[in-house]
Amino acid sequence: MTPPPARNRRADARRSRAAILDAATRVLNAEPDASLETIAGAAGVTRPTVYAHFPSREQLLLAVVERITHEAVVAMDAADLDTGPAVDALMRMLDAGAQVTGRYSVLVQLISTHPVGPEADHDRHTPVADRIRRVIQRGRRSGEFDDRLPVDWLVAATIRLGHAASEEADAGRLSAPAAQDALRISLLRLLGAGEEADPSPPPR
Incomplete structure (x- = not known):
């Protein structure tokens, strides 16, 4: 037919x-x-x-942003967020997202020059924020993270730290491994992880 x-x-x-x-x-x-x-x-x-x-060109650019975000979220989900220590899952997730956005470094820079309103920015980050929240809550249930700070604050701070690590590496101010180490240490301290999980050297 x-x-x-x-x-x-x-x-x-x-x-x-x-x-x-x-x-x-x-x-x-x-x-x-x-x-x-x-x-x-x-x-x-x-x-x-x-x-x-x-x-309009702006609407096309927004659709491209949605496509890249979807690709990043698919990569994050493939990082097996429910397995192993929560902080390791969080690092795997952020690394998977960074690998995707790293393939579109010029586009990401272009997107950053087109500021959007708070609501659109919130919608753009919601799929990523939901996954970060899930891992943080798992870490709290397992006792890996403490509960001194609000979860939504931790989610927002984690997103910004992830951006900062990528930007420092892209700008050449930190090597990729150094940026990953800085991100991990910062997250461990932000989330209140136990000292045994903190890879930083003891103070002198």
Whole structure:
């Protein structure tokens, strides 16, 4: 049986949208000032087709952000967040996310120059925040972390520390291993982990 024309149109629209997002992610990560016409050419569609899906460059960029966030979340989930010590799971999760965003370093920089409102920023980070919260709560139940600070504060601080570690490594101010060590030590102290879990040297 031949599919109805409306179903074919919807399938074509989904393929066009996916092709545009693929092209935008690839092109903007290489050339952040690329025009929509350049992106349309890379996607194999016309510029009006791009505008039909994304009426503005800002909306296209937001859709690219959503795509990268989804890719990062998939990588985080693959890091097996429910296995092993909570702090190790947290580090695996942050490292998985950093590896994804590291592949799009130019795009991430471009995104950072387009500030969004608090609500949009909250929505952007919600999938990541939910997973961090889950690991922190597991660590509290197991006794690995203390409960002196509010969970939401710890989640927000963990996200910012993860960004800081990536930014320091990207800028060359810290090597990648040093940034990871600084992140781990900072998280252990922030979360109130036991001294036996803290790899930092004793004070002199």
